[in-house]
Amino acid sequence: MMRLRKAISLAFLLTASVFAATQTVMADERTAPAAGDRSAIALPCANPEWPNGARHGELQGIVTLHFLVDVDGAVTDTKLIKSSGFKKIDEATITGLKKCQFLPAIVGGKAVQSWLPIQYVWIVNGTRGARAVEVEAAMARILSLAESGDMAGQFQAGIVYRNGRGVPRDDAEAARWYLKAARQGHPGAQFNLGLMYLAGEGIARSDTEAAQWMRKAAEQGHASAQFNLGAFYTRGQGVDKNASDAEHWTRKAAEQGLAPAQVALGDMYDEGRGVPADGVLSAAWYRKAAEQGDVTGQFYLAQCFEYGVAGSRDLKEARAWYAKAAAQGHRDAAAALAALGSK
Structure with missing residues (x-):
């Protein structure tokens, strides 16, 4: 299977509130x-x-x-x-x-x-x-x-x-109030406290503490915490590096519909990291993210169609998904779309 060119960043998502600032x-x-x-x-x-x-x-x-x-x-x-x-x-x-x-x-x-x-x-x-x-x-x-x-x-x-x-x-x-709520079992507070430990903002920086609080939130079903815990295991940050655990937590977040986790899981199937390499499943997870409007998912799904990763090539579909990603400002997608123009 062709290995897609990767540029994904497992971002740490802050979802403390609906209208976060006000x-x-x-x-x-x-x-x-x-x-x-x-x-x-x-x-x-x-x-x-x-x-x-x-x-x-x-x-x-x-x-x-x-x-x-x-x-x-x-x-x-x-x-x-x-x-x-x-x-x-x-x-x-x-x-x-x-x-x-x-x-x-x-x-x-x-x-x-x-x-x-x-x-x-x-x-x-x-x-x-x-x-x-x-x-x-x-x-x-x-x-x-x-x-x-x-x-x-x-x-x-x-x-x-x-x-x-x-x-x-x-x-x-x-951090003081998040800690009080986190100790009582509030998953949002546990997640936010993990982010503050990770950044060292308001509290002494500690990858180990960040991972521990992220795990507590993840075990309660907090999707962003699950995704971040998967990223910790991918990087060996605050925990021992473990591809199987990375896949486990990333999958849980992806199955809850978190688009960045779906992209990350598609990446794992593309590279055979923590799971057997499978182009069909890789493309399927990219599609789930792409259909939610995730620009990285759209770009990788377009690559799947351009190179026939999940089956036969389909340049029409590739152009369509590159165009969606390019419309969101994805430069590589715009370049790929221009290159496909002559094919």
Whole structure:
């Protein structure tokens, strides 16, 4: 089998929150989940767009919603619990939230629907009319929960200090709250704490501690933690290098639909690393990632079609997938597409 030219980087994904910088997610994880069960997990998601007139005007406030995550991870319903006082901001919050994707909650080994609450703070720092009092009130509620020992509140306090919204950014304080929640078994806190140990931000850098916390989150079904733990085993970072364990954890994340893990698993099948080399399976995993819009998956799938890795060559399909990747700014895909133009 032809060995595809690889340029993949096993990136460490930070998925601490839905709207990572400016939201307050009041998660419903009040107790440690049972083994194998977990709440819905947010995948990386763009911030909602400010409605016209909101950035420089008086349209600021706090929106409190409940939203339904379906078994496919899509947001299918919302309930407005408390309005910001401005219809445009309420609607912008709902519109932005519905564009987000989640890994669904798991109960008894099966994906289930789940309602989650969210509080989103719309505020323009430094502009006239910014409602600092409301931000302070939201922070007071979070910290009150955290200080009472509430696991979800501790996790949210970590997010707030890590992102520096409503309070000055303080990585050490973020790590302190993540550690408290992580010790109670919160998978998101365990994952974020692992990332902070990995980067040495707010806490002494330690690959070993990063791997240990990543494992705790991975064992609870946190897909990004599983992917990162697989990367640790691939590199021998914080753990002994082990191709079999790398494949095991990467597969778990890939089977949950995490596109970078699907690309990494396709890479393993292409190279015969931790699994027997298999071009058909390699292309199949690249396709799963490509169909989610992952640019690396699109590029590698195009290579499979160009070189006939999974069977006969199909230059039409190769062009189509190179074009998708090139449209996202992938330079090698653009070059390959241009080269195929004369064939």
